[in-house]
Amino acid sequence: MTSTTPANLTGQPLPATVGGVAGAPSASRAAALAARATGGADNAPVQMTAPFTGQPITSLPQADDAEVRAAFASARDAQREWAALPATRRQQFLMRLHDLVLARQAEVLDLVQVEAGKARIDAFDEVSATVLVAAYYGKHSAKILSPRRAPGVIPVLTRAGELRHPKGVVGIISPWNYPLALTAMDVFPALAAGNAVVQKPDNQTALSALWLQELAEEAGLPSGLWRIVLGRGSRIGDALLEECDYLCFTGSTPTGKDLAGRIAQRLTSYSLELGGKNPMIVLPDADIAKTAAGAVTACFSSAGQLCVSVERIYVHDSIREEFTREFVARTAAVRLGGALDYHAGMGSLTSTSQLETVTAHVEDARAKGARVLTGGRPRPDLGPLFYEPTVLTDVRPGMTPFASETFGPVVSIYGFSDITDAIERANDTPFGLNASVWTRNGRAGWEVGARLKAGTVNVNEGYAATFGTVGVPMGGMKESGAGRRNGSEGLLKYTEPQSIALQRGLALRPPKGVPGSLWARFMTLSMKLLRHLPGR
Structure with a gap:
């Protein structure tokens, strides 16, 4: 009997929907997309599985x-x-x-x-x-x-420009x-x-x-x-x-x-x-409810698997207790789920290796004296890769999540009394990708942000303000990267600049019969005059 079920690249029947997730695209649609990739029949395909269920998505050709x-x-x-x-x-x-x-x-x-x-x-x-x-x-x-266009070396006589x-x-x-x-x-x-x-x-x-x-x-x-x-x-x-x-x-x-x-x-x-090991600084005048809500998004979007998500929160001592209480309550209320709808606030991790990393970081901190204020455990009852959003405190040097990137739903809270100290601690990392500052005083937030060694800084936002403003560059300082995406830099990096200059009339060397010393004096006087022209 001939099967009418679509087959994947290994010739095995495909399930009706990918990943065993209700409402997901059909297996035949996933296979059609996979077939767009470059790959030959001589190379063994790789089968990928859905994080929500652990069930097959499709087989992918390998080049x-x-x-x-x-x-x-x-x-x-x-x-x-x-x-x-x-x-x-x-x-x-x-x-x-x-x-x-x-x-x-x-x-x-x-x-x-x-x-x-x-x-x-x-x-x-x-x-x-x-x-x-x-x-x-x-x-x-x-x-x-x-x-x-660019000003030429000799006005009027030199026409210069840049092509891309x-x-x-x-x-x-x-x-x-x-x-x-x-x-x-x-x-x-x-x-x-x-x-x-x-x-x-x-x-x-x-x-x-x-x-x-x-x-x-x-x-x-x-x-x-x-x-x-x-x-x-x-x-x-x-x-x-x-x-x-x-x-x-x-x-x-x-x-x-x-x-x-x-x-x-x-x-x-x-x-x-x-x-990145991205910091968030909460100044003493911050709106605690709004800041705690923003911190949930900043820390746990995409289960913390976002290069610009926050992993360290520095809160002024005068509001630390109140902020922590509010943030922990909001974090504990985050709804986990894997349905294809808008009901869940956080999904799962993407791979077994990420689950192992997150678990190892939390357990290392816990074993060395850190406190887990909420979360801190996997949720296999929901799916193979779910892990609760986790808030830690009393994290110290020598604990893995103190300085190492977790890249998962884990954040540590620290206190500070002096803003200069907070900035120095936020900058005390080999990374410099993203940072966040929260305050009712926009000018103060901007000034603190300018002192942070990060490629993007958001005031009263976790990451979305810079991430979504495509007209400004996005990228990292220090070991967080080189170059930028977005903005004009994100376009021009893909080009080779070429300078072209057209010279008319006067040459850039002494005319025949004019002594070099006289030419040099003439050019010296000319350059003194040129420095006063606008645009030069």
Whole structure:
């Protein structure tokens, strides 16, 4: 008897819905998305499972070295025609994609939840970020990329300007924790600048990136311009590093350091967003109820698996007890769940390794004398990777969560009496990605924020104010990364600047018969006069 059940890449029947999650997209739809990725029949596929249930999502084709290099070659061919289009034409594509994402968000919300284990409100954050990025570069990229005039060395006689050329083919290595948003934030400006893209998303959350790629082609992106390859870094990493004209990586600091050292051997540019141990400072005049509510979002969105989420809270001693009581109560009230709806406040962790890390950090702190004010335990009754949002206090040096990034729903509370001391403690970390300041005095919050060594600082918000303001750069100081995404910097990093100057009339060397000493005196006088001209 012939089965009519769709088959995955191993030939085995697929369940009716992916991951065994009620209401999830069909298995055949997941398989169709997976088939968009570059990979050959000779390579064993990898089966991914849903964090909510531990059940299969789909099997993903895995590329090998030769297939990745072929993807770069075909993308390079497609890039030439794309780069020749006016930047305004590329903007139009992004605006069409913006509209499609909003209109079709229901399916990708399901995919993000099933793949990453997020609550639906956190999945919606990804949709929001995606369309905000599309809109920003869909409106502003042509202007940012336009030729720029510059004052010539000799007024009137020297005409100078700056052009921006695309790098070529950008290699993008995307993480598992924000599969839709970080794909958009890196891929969209690369395409807007006239590049092609070869992206390697994490296997665990590859379907979200493949879904966005499918919509991009529906919005008018030429086929082959954005290629997606799947595979372990140990197998295809060399090809990615050796073939790309620019590398964009989001992930751990140790891996980022290794990639930076290797790509530098080719004198190829790169940008990195790496780890963080993000602080939050609560000043004595802060609104306690609003601050506690904001802290819940800042610490536990996406189960704390967000590069910019808060892991350390410094509260002024005068309000520490009251704030802690309010924050703990709100944290304990967070509803956990894995349904594809908006009822849960927090979902699950994404992988077994993340659950092991979170558990190890909490247990190490507990064993060494820290107190667990709420949470502090896994919830296998809800699903294999659920862990309660956890608040710790009395965390000291030598305890793992004191200085190491947990990347999970765990936060430690500390007191302070002097703001300078709080700032120094907040800065006492090798990381510098994001920070947060809470106060009723906006000017004071801005001044404290300016003293924090972090690439983004939010006042009376955890991370969303800077994360959602696409017109400003986002990235890390110190070991939290190099380069920036978003804003003009997030676009121009994907370009090569070229200076062109046209010289008329007077040469920049002494005319025939004029002594060098006389020429030097003339030029000295000229430069004294030029310094007073505006724009120089």
